[in-house]
Amino acid sequence: MxxxxxxxxxxxxxxxxxxxxxxxxxxxxxxxxxxxxxxxxxxxxxxxxxxxxxxxxxxxxxxxxxxxxxxxxxxxxxxxxxxxxxxxxxxxxxxxxxxxxxxxxxxxxxxxxxxxxxxxxxxxxxxxxxxxxxxxxxxxxxxxxxxxxxxxxxxxxxxxxxxxxxxxxxxxxxxxxxxxxxxxxxxxxxxxxxxxxxxxxxxxxxxxxxxxxxxxxxxxxxxxxxxxxxxxxxxxxxxxxxxxxxxDDVDVNSAANAVSTPLQAQDDSFYHLNLEAVTVGGNTISGGGDIIIDSGTTLNYLDPGLYDALEAAVREMVGLNSVQHPNGAYNLCYETESLTAVPAIEMTFHFTGADVVLNSINIFRNVGYGLSCLSMLPSDGNGPRIYGNRAQINFQVEYDLGSKQISFAPADCTQF
The missing domain is CATH 2.40.70.10 (Acid Proteases)
Structure with missing residues (x-):
């Protein structure tokens, strides 16, 4: 377009x-x-x-x-x-x-x-x-x-x-x-x-x-x-x-730890990226493919096969007994009063040319009910994959449409 x-x-x-x-x-x-x-x-x-x-x-x-x-x-x-x-x-x-x-x-x-x-x-x-x-x-x-x-x-x-x-x-x-x-x-x-x-x-x-x-x-x-x-x-x-x-107020690429990934050409108005893999701890899970980065969707929606392997890896790393969300809005939840009570895990999204390392606030969210839940879900069959705004918290995210790329730089966004 x-x-x-x-x-x-x-x-x-x-x-x-x-x-x-x-x-x-x-x-x-x-x-x-x-x-x-x-x-x-x-x-x-x-x-x-x-x-x-x-x-x-x-x-x-x-x-x-x-x-x-x-x-x-x-x-x-x-x-x-x-x-x-x-x-x-x-x-x-x-x-x-x-x-x-x-x-x-x-x-x-x-x-x-x-x-x-x-x-x-x-x-x-x-x-x-x-x-x-x-x-x-x-x-x-x-x-x-x-x-x-x-x-x-x-x-x-x-x-x-x-x-x-x-x-x-x-x-x-x-x-x-x-x-x-x-x-x-x-x-x-x-x-x-x-x-x-x-x-x-x-x-x-x-x-x-x-x-x-x-x-x-x-x-x-x-x-x-x-x-x-x-x-x-x-x-x-x-x-x-x-x-x-x-x-000129955009300065993401001046950050020493900024990474960039090319926009994928598609016949619509969305911003498409290519997700190659996700690493949870030392476990790299290949796959993902086309994924839309979106400011208006809260959660990540991932390829079902990728999500299943990711959830299993998260369960293994956290090591706590999971519980059901009262209305089923989230798939994986733990009884904790705060995110800090969930054992920290390492998770990296590998986009083409850009490794984006997520923190606990990007991975889990406190949903009330005394629960913290994984802020990711499987996509519906052949439906689109979405990289939502929860995963983008405390990142500078730059859309450089002249160079046809999106850049990420971890940041304390309260200081901007």
């Missing part, structure tokens, strides 16, 4: 009139008190079960979608980005998704909108809003499904997700401003102004796609940000926000 910036939407980052090449914004975990999705009454058991349920639903929708559907389920994402749209800027919270392309938000007038916790964006109040994106434009042609206005050449979009959620509206442009960067503007950003939206979007404003398609945020900014971005995901228990960086 083309990674070129849209000719009709060349976006520049402008700070006091000067061109800049880098940007850092905060990623807010969906369960943070700062998030519109926050549920103060949720217990640790609720949160872990919900995470596993969303992860499984998102995973299954990776291979149930059709050609005219977008990816997975929009409510599956774990991280939100605060941004502002329009002039004057109006604050929004949108789910960040490396598995989607389109940027879209709910807009007035809204014929059918789900509930969100703050006013909908009203384009009539923005002096920089334009809906003059034509049906024959590059932007409109980049949509999987689109149409034309009955009385004009206006591009209309109809975006469907794997769980039957949808957003319909007009393709438009406006100025985007990111939280904490009041003087940094992205004029002419192409986005979907959704007038009919329904499904599992919860209380957020919409979605910011970071996939490989031409309408994603990173693709629209590719020339300005040197076609690269990175994130560093903090442990949820830290209470801090993660960081998303673009352009």
């Amino acid at each position: 083309a990674m070129q910036s849209l000719l009709c939407a060349l976006v520049l980052m402008v700070v006091n009139g000067a061109l800049i090449q880098g940007l850092t914004v905060e990623l807010i975990h969906r369960n943070s008190p700062q998030s519109p999705l926050y549920n103060a009454s949720a217990t640790p058991e609720d949160l872990s079960t919900d995470a596993a349920t969303r992860s499984l639903a998102r995973y299954r929708n990776y291979y149930t979608q059709t050609k005219i559907q977008s990816t997975v389920i929009p409510n599956g994402g774990n991280y939100l980005m605060k941004l502002a749209i329009g002039t004057p800027p109006v604050e929004q919270f949108a789910i960040l998704d490396t598995g989607s392309d389109l940027i879209w938000i709910q807009c007035q007038p809204c014929d059918n909108c789900y509930k969100q916790d703050y006013p909908l964006f009203d384009p009539s109040q923005s002096s920089t809003f334009s809906n003059n994106v034509g049906c024959d434009s590059n932007a409109c042609n980049a949509l999987p499904r689109s149409g034309c206005g009955q009385t004009n050449n206006q591009c209309l979009y109809d975006y469907r997700y794997g769980d039957k959620s949808y957003t319909d509206g007009e393709l438009a442009t406006d100025t985007f401003t990111f939280d904490g960067q009041a003087d940094t503007e992205f004029p002419g950003t192409v986005f979907g102004c959704g007038h009919m939206n329904a499904g599992t979007f919860s209380h957020g404003s919409g979605l910011v796609g970071l996939g490989q398609g031409a309408l994603s945020l990173n693709s629209q900014l590719s020339d300005t940000i040197h076609n690269k971005f990175s994130y560093c995901l903090v442990p949820f228990i830290s209470g801090l926000n993660s960081k998303l960086k673009f352009g």
Whole structure:
């Protein structure tokens, strides 16, 4: 899929009139008190079960979608980005998704909108809003499904997700401003102004796609940000926000312990890697093959044969009696009150050209019920394999789309 910036939407980052090449914004975990999705009454058991349920639903929708559907389920994402749209800027919270392309938000007038916790964006109040994106434009042609206005050449979009959620509206442009960067503007950003939206979007404003398609945020900014971005995901228990960086702010490859693996060419918007083997202790288990790295899926979903051998090796190394998870959301669990009570094991994912060494926080998760469980599951038969966000905690992860590679560097993400 083309990674070129849209000719009709060349976006520049402008700070006091000067061109800049880098940007850092905060990623807010969906369960943070700062998030519109926050549920103060949720217990640790609720949160872990919900995470596993969303992860499984998102995973299954990776291979149930059709050609005219977008990816997975929009409510599956774990991280939100605060941004502002329009002039004057109006604050929004949108789910960040490396598995989607389109940027879209709910807009007035809204014929059918789900509930969100703050006013909908009203384009009539923005002096920089334009809906003059034509049906024959590059932007409109980049949509999987689109149409034309009955009385004009206006591009209309109809975006469907794997769980039957949808957003319909007009393709438009406006100025985007990111939280904490009041003087940094992205004029002419192409986005979907959704007038009919329904499904599992919860209380957020919409979605910011970071996939490989031409309408994603990173693709629209590719020339300005040197076609690269990175994130560093903090442990949820830290209470801090993660960081998303673009352009010159990305510095993963400057780390002495950074490793890189090539992106695998595929006919979709996902980021595919090649997994050659996994080592548990001294036991190297070959296999894995094509695997999608995804910021919105919590758990790892591995080739069934690879998973079975990995689970057996983990059981042998841990040496404790396992117990069943109360609702079966996880396959391998131990009765422990904290991750530190699980004997440390060594686990390395061997991608082509890159050995990524995981820590306990990447391998297990405290799921409540006095249990710590393996944060990996077998994939469904011939379904896709996923490298989820749990395995990426405390790593700088760089997407260098110009060089067509992804890099990993272990880090204390609370310091970024």
